[in-house]
Amino acid sequence: MxxxxxxxAASNKVAVESLLNVSATALSSAERLAALNLNTARSLIEDSLANLKALAEAKDPQAFAALQGSFVQPGxxxxVAYYRGVYEIATQNQEEITKLLETQFAELNKNLNTALDDAAKSAPAGSDIAISAVKSALxxxxxxxxxVSKAARQVVDIAEANVTTATNAAVKAVGSTAKAARKSA
Incomplete structure (x- = not known):
C-alpha cells in the first residue's frame, strides 16, 4: 500500500468538508435557537403588556383574581412550547451531526478494508491470518x-416519549388547577 x-490531499479535503458540514449544522441550530428566543421574548413582552392592561381595567377584586387565574394556562x-422548541432544535442538531459522523465512520471502514485488501495483495506469504484477524476485529x-447505536436510539425514543407524556400531563394539571382557581374566585 x-x-x-x-x-x-483527498483525505485532508474530506476532513475539511466534514468539519465544515458539522460547523454549518451547529451554526444553523444556533440561528434557529436565537430566533426561537427572540420570538419567545417578543411574545412574552406582548402578553405581559396585555395582561397588565387587563388587570388595570379590572373593576373589582374578584375580576382581578379571575384574570390572574386566566393567565396561568396560556403562560x-x-x-412548554418554548422548551419543546429548544428540545426539537437540540435533537435535530444531534441527529444531523450523528448522520455526518456515521457517514464518516462508514467511509473510514471502507478505507480500512481497502487498505487491508491492498496490504494482503502485497503481504508476504502467511500474513493472511493476521489480516483476517484484523478484518474480524474490525x-x-x-x-x-x-x-450500541441502536440501543442509544431506543433510549432516546423512550425518553422523548416520557418527556412528551409528562409535559402533556403537566399542562393538563395546570389547566385543571387554573380552572378550579377561577371557579373559586
Missing amino acids: TITPEKI TEKL AAANSTYDS
Whole structure:
C-alpha cells in the first residue's frame, strides 16, 4: 500500500468538508435557537403588556383574581412550547451531526478494508491470518458500534416519549388547577 500526496490531499479535503458540514449544522441550530428566543421574548413582552392592561381595567377584586387565574394556562402552554422548541432544535442538531459522523465512520471502514485488501495483495506469504484477524476485529467493532447505536436510539425514543407524556400531563394539571382557581374566585 502506497500513500501518495494525492491520497493525503483527498483525505485532508474530506476532513475539511466534514468539519465544515458539522460547523454549518451547529451554526444553523444556533440561528434557529436565537430566533426561537427572540420570538419567545417578543411574545412574552406582548402578553405581559396585555395582561397588565387587563388587570388595570379590572373593576373589582374578584375580576382581578379571575384574570390572574386566566393567565396561568396560556403562560404554561407557551413555556412548554418554548422548551419543546429548544428540545426539537437540540435533537435535530444531534441527529444531523450523528448522520455526518456515521457517514464518516462508514467511509473510514471502507478505507480500512481497502487498505487491508491492498496490504494482503502485497503481504508476504502467511500474513493472511493476521489480516483476517484484523478484518474480524474490525467487523466485531462495527457490530458493537451498531448495537450500541441502536440501543442509544431506543433510549432516546423512550425518553422523548416520557418527556412528551409528562409535559402533556403537566399542562393538563395546570389547566385543571387554573380552572378550579377561577371557579373559586
